[in-house]
Structure formats: C-alpha cells, structure tokens
Amino acid sequence: MVVKLYGQVTAACPQRVVLCFLEKEIEFEIVHVDLDTLEQKKPEHLLRQPFGQVPAIEDGDFKLFESRAIARYYATRYADQGTNLLGKFLEHRAIVDQWADVETHYFNVLAFPIVLNLVIKPRLGEECDVVLVEELKAKLGVVLDIYENRLASNRFLAGDEFTMADLTHMPAMGYLMRTDVNQMVKARVNMNRWWEEITARPAWKKLMKMAGFEA
Amino acid sequence: MVLKVYGPHFASPKRALVTLIEKGVAFETVPVDLMKGEHKQPAYLALQPFGTVPAVVDGDYKIFESRAVMRYVAEKYRSQGPDLLGKTVEERGQVEQWLDVEATTFHPPLLNLTLHIMFASVMGFPSDEKLIKESEEKLSAVLDVYEAHLSKSKYLAGDFVSLADLAHLPFTDYLVGPIGKAYMIKDRKHVSAWWNDISSRPAWKETLEKYSFPA
Numbered sequence: 458m459v460v461k462l463y464g465q466v467t468a469a470c471p472q473r474v475v476l477c478f479l480e481k482e483i484e485f486e487i488v489h490v491d492l493d494t495l496e497q498k499k500p501e502h503l504l505r506q507p508f509g510q511v512p513a514i515e516d517g518d519f520k521l522f523e524s525r526a527i528a529r530y531y532a533t534r535y536a537d538q539g540t541n542l543l544g545k546f547l548e549h550r551a552i553v554d555q556w557a558d559v560e561t562h563y564f565n566v567l568a569f570p571i572v573l574n575l576v577i578k579p580r581l582g583e584e585c586d587v588v589l590v591e592e593l594k595a596k597l598g599v600v601l602d603i604y605e606n607r608l609a610s611n612r613f614l615a616g617d618e619f620t621m622a623d624l625t626h627m628p629a630m631g632y633l634m635r636t637d638v639n640q641m642v643k644a645r646v647n648m649n650r651w652w653e654e655i656t657a658r659p660a661w662k663k664l665m666k667m668a669g670f671e672a
Numbered sequence: 673m674v675l676k677v678y679g680p681h682f683a684s685p686k687r688a689l690v691t692l693i694e695k696g697v698a699f700e701t702v703p704v705d706l707m708k709g710e711h712k713q714p715a716y717l718a719l720q721p722f723g724t725v726p727a728v729v730d731g732d733y734k735i736f737e738s739r740a741v742m743r744y745v746a747e748k749y750r751s752q753g754p755d756l757l758g759k760t761v762e763e764r765g766q767v768e769q770w771l772d773v774e775a776t777t778f779h780p781p782l783l784n785l786t787l788h789i790m791f792a793s794v795m796g797f798p799s800d801e802k803l804i805k806e807s808e809e810k811l812s813a814v815l816d817v818y819e820a821h822l823s824k825s826k827y828l829a830g831d832f833v834s835l836a837d838l839a840h841l842p843f844t845d846y847l848v849g850p851i852g853k854a855y856m857i858k859d860r861k862h863v864s865a866w867w868n869d870i871s872s873r874p875a876w877k878e879t880l881e882k883y884s885f886p887a
Contacts, residue, residue: 507817508777521765523772530765551735551744558737561775563722603721 679725770836
C-alpha cells in the first residue's frame with residue numbers, strides 16, 4: 458500500500474511533501490483536495506486535518522499532518538534511501554533543524570502574505586494590498602541579506618550538502634520567483650547561485666512538471 | 673565547558689531551558705539586555721544573525737531557534753531523563769506534528785497578543801485593538817481543536833509528555849498571567865487539565881523560579 462497525500466500539487470505546503478517523496482524516491486499517491494472550492498474545510502477533510510489545511514498523509518494506519526513534520530518523518534524513516542535530507546550526525550542535524558525553523562519563523566511569515574497578495578488574490582478576483590506588500594518586501598530584504606551572508610560561506614543553508622533546510626524553502630520561493638520579488642533574489646549573488654543550483658535538481662524539475670509549470 | 677543559553681529571562685529561551693532541566697543537563701545562562709539593544713550588537717549577531725533570543729553555545733558548537741535547540745538537547749541526551757521524542761519513528765512523527773502546530777498555528781496569534789498587550793508601551797508602538805481582537809479569535813479557534821484532541825489524548829503526541837507539550841509553556845504562561853486571558857485555558861475542560869499537568873512539572877516550576885523576568 459502506497460502512502461496517500463491529501464492536497465493539491467499546485468499548493469506550496471503539499472509541494473514540500475511531494476519534493477521530499479521525490480528526493481527520497483518514495484512512491485506516493487496524491488488525493489486531490491480542491492482548495493478553490495474550500496474542500497479542506499469540509500467535515501471529511503477535517504477528520505484528517507482538524508485545522509482545515511493541506512496536506513495530510515495516510516500511510517496504512519499511520520496519519521500525520523503539518524508538511525514539515527511529514528517531511529521530517531519520511532526523511533527519518535527512509536534515512537538510507539535517496540537523498541540524505543537530515544544530516545549525518547547530531548550537530549549537523551541540529552543545524553539543518555535550525556535553518557528549517559528559520560524558514561518557518563522569518564521567511565514564510567513574509568513570503569506567504571506576499572504570495573497571497575501577488576499571486577492568489579488576483580486569481581480569486583480580490584484586491585491586492587499594495588501597501589502591505591511593499592512593507593513585507595522591505596522586511597524580506599533584511600532577511601534575504603542574512604541568507605546572502607550565510608550562503609557566501611556555505612554552499613547550502615546547512616553546509617556542504619542539500620538538506621531539508623533548503624528543500625523546505627523551495628515551494629514558497631518557487632512562487633516568489635514568479636513575481637517581481639525575483640529581482641530581490643537575482644540582485645544577491647549567493648542567493649541567486651543557491652537558487653539556480655537547487656532548482657536544477659531532478660526532483661524539483663519533476664515537481665514543476667507535475668504542477669504544470671514546465672512543459 | 674558547559675552549555676550556555678543566552679537571554680534566559682525571555683519567553684522563547686525558556687523552551688530550551690525547560691528541556692535542559694527536564695533532561696538533567698548542566699548549563700549556564702548569559703543575560704541579554706534587549707532594552708539596551710544588546711541583541712542588535714555585532715557580538716550577539718555573530719551568535720544569532722536575526723538578532724533574537726535564544727542563542728546557544730555548546731563548546732565550539734553554536735545553535736539558535738528554540739525548537740531546534742529542544743530537538744538537539746532531547747536527541748543528545750536521549751538516554752537520560754524522560755524521553756521527550758517518543759519511542760518509535762511514528763511517535764516522533766506525532767511529536768514533530770504538534771511541535772509544528774505550535775510553531776505555525778498556535779504561536780503567531782499568541783505572539784500578537786504578547787506584543788500588543790504586554791510590550792507595546794515598553795517597545796514604543798501603538799497597541800492595535802483590532803489585531804488583538806482578531807488574534808484572540810484565531811487563538812480561540814485553535815484552542816477548540818486542542819480541546820477536541822486532548823479529550824482523546826492525555827498529551828499532544830500521545831500518552832507521553834513530549835517536546836510538543838513543553839514548547840507551549842513559555843507563551844501560555846504569559847497568556848494566563850500578564851496577558852490576562854486565563855479564561856481561554858480554564859474555560860476548556862481538557863485544555864485546562866493538560867495545562868495544569870504540564871505547568872506543574874518540577875522542571876517548569878524551576879525554570880520560572882530561576883529565570884522569570886526581574887520585577
């Protein structure tokens with residue numbers, strides 16, 4: 458029996474899990490939960506994810522939600538298969554955790570409302586909060602400077618190898634790079650280098666194809 | 673050389689402190705004067721480039737992000753004190769799930785309440801009544817989900833106390849104390865019982881006794 462991922466392959470949080478599955482060469486099945494019709498708020502989905510969000514997984518009797526927790530679980534369970542996403546020893550793993558947590562607390566808090574305003578609202582015919590977006594971009598600039606400094610002396614966020622710390626940024630970054638925020642990344646030499654390198658990975662290319670972004 | 677935790681008087685560092693005390697690990701603390709802007713000085717930014725607390729130094733090893741520190745300590749000292757990560761990969765998956773729920777869903781509205789009710793006047797910005805109201809509503813909806821879950825589960829990740837429960841201690845302590853919204857916990861039977869249980873653990877009592885913000 459193959460693990461079932463409930464969500465939509467174009468949504469950022471489910472993409473985090475799909476990327477993990479692809480990097481770890483784990484077979485999976487996507488069960489579409491339609492966000493445009495708010496299927497995630499309906500009783501059937503609330504049984505899987507009581508906060509009414511995607512993704513959730515069902516793996517036989519085992520169930521889990523929160524995309525980062527799901528990714529960590531599979532990265533741990535399949536440690537010896539595919540890409541090593543968690544670091545080889547405790548101190549390295551903790552640095553992976555550190556930069557993965559930075560994504561939650563410093564990056565996503567800014568990236569999510571920017572993507573909401575620049576990408577999602579127009580699709581739903583809603584008005585973008587232009588003033589808010591400018592404020593968020595200014596704050597994002599400060600955060601990206603810290604990343605730029607980190608990546609000046611490290612090939613990837615947690616060191617020499619691609620890990621969960623890099624992977625967890627990719628879905629929201631993918632959307633940001635489709636907006637004028639891409640100028641902020643391209644203007645930073647090391648961030649640009651890092652983004653080009655991680656998006657050349659086969660797992661990312663496969664995900665983009667699944668999500669209909671590449672031919 | 674003993675492990676050092678920077679900024680013990682503040683809430684986020686207490687996630688690290690309570691974990692260290694639960695595991696019986698020796699440590700020292702180094703005060704950081706946020707009022708004097710010590711966290712924005714180069715010496716501190718070398719430890720934590722985002723200029724927030726905590727930062728932890730363990731010999732030559734540096735780590736920040738309080739939940740990453742919790743994971744590091746729980747893993748490094750796995751064989752002593754309570755097992756805060758669960759016994760199996762699946763139990764750990766549940767711990768990670770609820771640790772992420774705390775970070776992504778519980779913490780943000782509670783942080784707004786903390787900043788706007790406790791610290792607005794001290795930090796010199798106007799307290800946003802609308803944001804306070806919205807944040808309380810969001811947190812209330814989250815606590816309803818916790819209430820349903822804790823009616824079937826003694827602790828968040830199962831029948832054992834874990835990092836997921838401990839991560840909630842510092843800011844919930846603010847909620848029932850200086851924020852003045854203890855009713856949000858006390859009016860929910862199972863959340864209240866869970867809160868009484870985890871907040872009366874000796875390790876938490878010791879944390880508050882030794883590291884509460886000086887009056």
